[in-house]
Amino acid sequence: MCSSPAPFGGEQWGLGHEGEHSRVPRGALPRLSRTAAPREPRSTCRRGGRGQRARGCAGNQPSSRDWGVEERASGHAQWGGGGGDGRGRRGDCCLFAAGPTRRHRRRRSAWRSRQVQLPQHHVGAPLRVAAARRRGPGSGGCQTPGRGQGSSGGGGAMVVITSARGGGGDRAPSRRRGCGLARAGAAALLAGASCLCYCRSLQGEFVHDDVWAIVNNPDVRPGAPLRWGIFTNDFWGKGMAENTSHKSYRPLCVLTFKLNIFLTGMNPFYFHAVNIILHCLVTLVLMYTCDKTVFKNRGLAFVTALLFAVHPIHTEAVAGIVGRADVLACLLFLLAFLSYNRSLDQGCVGENFPSTVSPFFLLLSLFLGTCAMLVKETGITVFGVCLVYDLFSLSHKQDKSSNGALCPRSPQQPRSDQSSSLPGHPHRENGKHQRFPHKGAWGGCHSPLPPEPKSSGFPVSPPAVWSMMRYLTASSNRNFLLTMRPFFKRAILVLSYVLVILYFRLWIMGGSMPLFSEQDNPASFSPYILTRFLTYSYLLAFNVWLLLAPVTLCYDWQVGSIPLVETIWDMRNLATILLAVVMALLSLHCLAAFKRLEHKEVLVGLLFLVFPFIPASNLFFRVGFVVAERVLYMPSMGYCILFVHGLSKLCTWLNRCGATSLIASTVLLLLLFSWKTVKQNEIWLSRESLFRSGVQTLPHNAKVHYNYANFLKDQGRNKEAIYHYRTALKLYPRHASALNNLGTLTRDTAEAKMYYQRALQLHPQHNRALFNLGNLLKSQEKKEEAITLLKDSIKYGPEFADAYSSLASLLAEQERFKEAEETYQAGIKNCPDSSDLHNNYGVFLVDTGFPKKAVAHYQQAIKLSPSHHVAMVNLGRLYRSLGENSMAEEWYKRALQVAHKAEILSPLGALYYNTGRYEEALQIYQEAAALQPSQRDLRLALAQVLAVMGQTKEAEKMTNHIVSEETGCLECYRLLSAIYSKQENHDKALDAIDKALQLKPKDPKVISELFFTKGNQLREQNLLDKAFESYKAAVQLNPDQAQAWMNMGGIQHIKGNYVSARAYYERALQLVPDSKLLKENLAKLDRLEKRLQEVREKDQT
Template identity: 65%
Template sequence: MTAGWREKRPAVPGLPPLQPGARHAVLAALCVLCYSNSLRGELVHDDVWAIVNNPDVRPGSSLWSVFSDDFWGKRMGDNTSHKSYRPLCILSFKLNILLGGMTPVYFHAVNMCLHTAVTCLLMYTCERCVFQETHLAFLTALLFAVHPVHTEAVSGVVGRADILACLLFLLTFLSYVRSVGRCVSEDALPSTESPGSLLLSLLLGTSAMLVKETGITVFGVCVVYDALVLCRRSLTHHLSSSRPSGLVNICSPFMKRAALISGYVLIIMSVRLWLMGGSMPLFSEQDNPASFSPHVLTRFLTFSYLLSFNAWLLLTPVVLCYDWQVGSIPLVESLGDVRNMATMLLAGVMLVLSLRCISSLQRQEGWEVLVGMLFLVFPFIPASNLFFRVGFVVAERVLYMPSMGYCILVVHGMGRLCSVAGRWGTTLLSVSMLLLLLIFSWKTVSQNNVWLSREALFRSGIRTLPHNAKVHYNYANFLKDGGRYEEAIHHYNTALSLYPRHASAMNNLGTLTGSPEEAELYYRNALDINPQHNRALFNLGNLLRSQGKDQEAQALLKDSLHYGPHFADAYSSLASLYAEQKRFAEANDVYVKGIENCPDNSDLHNNYGVFLVDTGEGELAAAHYQQAVQLKPAHYVAMVNLGRLLRSSNDNEEAESWFKRALQVTRKVDVLTPLGALYYNTGRYQEALQVYREAAALQPHSTDIWLALAQVLAVAGRGAEAEKMTLDIISRESSCIECYRLLSAIYSKRGNYTQALQALDWALQQNPPDISVRAELYFSQGNQLRELQQLDRAFQSYKQAVELNPDQSQAWMNMGGIQHIKGDYATARMYYQRALLLNPGSKLLKENLAKLDRLEKRLAGGA
């Protein structure tokens, strides 16, 4: 293999000669030093959607789904899919989780190691195929290692797609170059010496594309490098000769390679388009405003300026931001815009570089500029909007691969300047390069801190691009998730002031306002901007449902599902609406369809389980609760629901294990109280006291928790403590009916029936609105009066109880007992029989009726 003839040039002074192993060690150490602080980072921004919320990444998911879904876990044929097909990158995430779980440090460590590998491989590529001097290859790798524009790709885990694609890009290029034989004479082009290496390059290039779409550009680089570098001596000789008649035969080896590569690219691109379902991804205006402009001149000028903007980011990466959408870079709408000067300057630079390439090829000098141009331009073509619309304005991570060409060009220029600058000039240039490396290293380390957490990232966006509506919107979402609603409202409003057509900001504002009328206005405004905004449809539907407008709510929720068939919350809301209307079959159908479309949504499985419990399908409900936990091991709500279901079936031991498992996730009141109730109902009072005390410490103002604690104390024989605690609750909340009932029970247990009766009188004075509660109070009042032998008053209390609740069998029986004692056997029989109708299995009622029969017979016999 050869890369052509190379000219000798002076090395850059100031760089001591190093052995290959030492050079690799220095590069690895530099990469670790620059990115070691990124290891403390969380999974932020796109990492959440590509890893945390991506069902395809989970260890239990099907491998087939990795190859049938897009990068974010959506079906490739779905209208809402971004059509980003990167299965090999997803597999790397799955492997990460398999070996280290969801711990972020391992994700970041892999990214850092991959960046180190790319850096070392770039140096090797430059040594073999670009520079003659190893110092220049080493310097290129040093510049690449520390370039700050790489921080998004390395510190953001999702950037692994770019790093891994770059690694495969270089391996493909090297394998292709290795497959081409030496140019032994000017009479023949180099043949394909190693078909195996050529086939390997096809496999590696395909893998690069399956990591990220830009990986396919390596085939273009390989073919052009083959023609202009590997074959250029023979081609130049024959093109300049007077007898080009045999040129076709001479070029046959190259043409075969080029035809093979071209045909193969055509095939894999066809397969790629087929996987997309015959449609391109749908982006909104805020994703790429220029592409939505109706004016051709605006689109041309803006896209041209964006090329110079990306070039400037490579040249001086001072201002870096995770998002450059929605107002970050205003459209270039006229020829008089001063930014067109930057476009013209870039065009001039590219023209000069192109002329330099042509000149070098003609003189058969060097090819550093050519390779630099190839590595710079080809990987950037997919992001240029030249062939199709992309979903971003500027994205720093897409500059990871093109930056290789930038580094080659910069170092080549440095080498050329050193060759003509003299000793002092060379020293000055070397110091300048060292200073540049130090500044870039400092900037990289500093920029890594931005990616450590969601808040740090979003706050940096506000500082860097305060006129960007998207960064205000993202920061507002973060504040909203953290319960900082006032700050969130401020940033949503700022986003709308910068971009009034931001439908999502309008929708989210509606969720934060306390006024239903204002919320409805926000939702409807969002739908005016985007009638297909499924979350605004969902929120408006839920709002109208809460207002009793079920028919309109139903239509909106159906529309939400129509435009967002994978929106699990909408399925739950629509099914819940049907269930409230007793339309259980339709509710069940909605849940089933929702689980078909969103099989990996744990909340949907949990909500379906609740529905199944309510409709008497407990066994099936348990299966869905368990599925929810399997999908989301931290889903403590499903664990608690499963524990309650098992508790209702008297499977107390299994129920307790689920409650305790939920407590391992979070020690919330919602988990502690059902466990405390289980302990209370199974007579484990000390454990119940311990659990309820912990719950009370978490919610010290909760009446229900303190009341439950007092009840446990009462049944545990600690009546004095229970009484004191209950009176303390009443002092804070005098309308607590259950407190008076508990106080009455405590006094009654002591035999203080007068005090027990007084507590019930206090409860009745609160006039509880619930009829059944008042009936129970009158019944308890009757019991206390009966203990005081005030039978007439007790009878009246029982009578008031049955007037309020005619199904109170015990009150009817007690009324019969009073009449029995008073000798009114006929009336007593009537009350006993009424009670027996309500409770036909009562032995005591049957015994009392039998006693009446014997008494009446005795009286009849005596007469």
């Protein structure tokens, strides 16, 4: 590809003016002309038609192979200087460029009238052009072109032509090395700032939405296999086609969570670490993007990325783990944008619009954009950004005549490359190589426009509007559509692809939109169009304000946080109008600079600000929030670009002292943003800190009170929870969930019932209110009504596993075992990932006599939830009942590894006690009693072990202490009776049993046991008749009491009533046919009867 030498218009040849001198080989000085010379681009080569060879360069100038360009900078770096990058610019040594003084503008105006003519004997001999910076007030330390010459920095330039074969050494390698070090240093600073601002979040836990998206997500939780459901379920693990689905389709983000768990488990530290790394990458890629496509100065790109790295609005997206969707989508968004730019011809373009020179990068852009959409829905907006940027920026670089040659410009005609405030290479647009625009470029090849007046600061100048009108009416632009063919091809491809992926998105959603409640987005439920329009418009201004002044930040902005704008007289409409005016001016500014490509920073800033926010603007569909700080992560890139561009413009309008003050203020702002971000990280460390901060920040928000009350309820702080539930209801009386939860904390059943009924009046399909009311009626023995409500709860919440368990247990109590089993099976089918449901079904199977089937469900519960210690304990008890004591002990110990609790130690201690391992049982019960010293049953079990081991005094003391605390303790009296009996103090033992009987327990089996124990004590005192009466009372209450029947037979046996004794023995034998003692007594009775019969026979003879 051929190119022409760099344009010489406006540069002074020969000795530098107030600058350093450069030596020129003898005979190499060019002749100077007083005639105006047209500005020429760096490359003026024109391509021929398809299949033709490239023609010569325009203007018959020597090619770049004959002439080389070297720029040298002299003078000292000062504020206002721009930086080079090894491509002809000096290293970026400052942030913003200071404008030239009036004296320097007059000198540059004089230099524009000079033209350089190269001597013929140097054609073909490589030359270098060395530009020496002028020194003086307002001059920068970087090589920058002047106004009208492509220069924006202060001071002129001294250009000296030297032969490539002569002096003037090449400093490009050293500049490139320095530039590489500068880039590495900038990247290190950005990465360090990003990590320092968010390193505190590494200590955070799973909070808020993290619990539902990761901990409780069946597609993500540990042990769940990698299955196709990830690509058919939403972000929270529900099927996309279901009515209750949130319709947030983000499978790639879910896969990153799954990968996190696969590599590091459920440790939240590594989840936060990945988020911070992704944020660092986004910051670095943003700096690269700004350097390549936005700013002429790498210093400005660095400041933009630094502002983005420390902005407090990103805290929710980075410190909240589910915010990874926004961060990763932003990274893919930028990569897709860069790939699209890389796919286009960056060099000399024969057609008016650049052709696609790399289909690979174009397809890569489509792929990355699709990945961004599969991470979060807003990622699809990158395609709109690419097309608009292509149309308004990439395709219009320089003016060109109708025949492909450069258009000479009259002295009165405005130049197509007005000076910018940012330093850059004089032959590059925004520091990058330029391309040609299409034929008939505005202000390029038409008749001269009216003279351009001096800038008044208004973004749309009258010549710009005149240029647009002339362009639209020019007869030479009738073939405009033909010249746009390359762009049309790309646009058709991209738009067709977008339609395909949008159709896929609608198909995976089942053709339905998500369902939201009024508290999620109150404005969208307003019946008045004016209210919706005014509120939506104001919300746009409110989001912009959060970017400008992130002072008040909150994790949730729903339910009363921002009152509706219901009238045009609301003062908040002024903010909306102000935003509309600013956006209109910026848009007109971009249109005015359309062909001249002035201030591309404004164009890119607007694209990055507006397009990613469109899905959250309620413009096309209702969203499930009022304001969400996380969705501003991508739009904040545009804000940062516009903010830094505005600062750079202010620097050019201020004097040196004012520019220094502005830069100092910017540094102070960055420090304040960093401090705010660090403080916000502390809020996201735990559920308590997060929910408490919401109450402190937005006390008029009912949702934050509700969330904080839920946390307090989980912590057992019921009084505080009730206060915040009532506060939420005071702020939003229609909060059905708050009414339902308040009912669960109310001890008064009548009041609780009232809360449940009010919740159902507001929301008749509230499945949890139906569930709670059903359980309340169940406790009141209104079982049929309870069954109806529980069935309705399942109907409106088919994935509510607790409703299946409660209904099945109620049916089992009524001995409707078939219906109960069907309910359990339906629940397992609809909620296959519910570990509690599998555990409860296992309990049901054990109770109905299918213990072996129960083993499989207990194991499935443990597989779904490896920390399900209740299922482990139940499995241990099951193995204990089956006689497999070693397996029972193993599962008890596994449960203890998960949760070291007294309720797990207790069955393990019982196992040791019943197998005669009293020492181990004593140790276990002592440990359990230490964990829960107020637990009566544990202390009784400990006293029982002590009594068995012979430590009756300690056992008696411990039991009497319990009786003093609770006089109605039936088990205490039974244990005291056993202790006194072991001490052979039968009178006290008998007295303890009588006290137990005086408590009048309701269970007949318990009373039967007490009478049996009393009979034993009377038998020890040889009071056989009273003992017999006690045994008789025991079997009357519980006919299955085999020991009582046997002891009654024994008493009759002793008394010599062998017939009665045999009758009682045989009755006991029916209950315990394998009793050896009973068989021995019967054998003794047979021998006695035989002897008696022999004696009788002898007496008769």
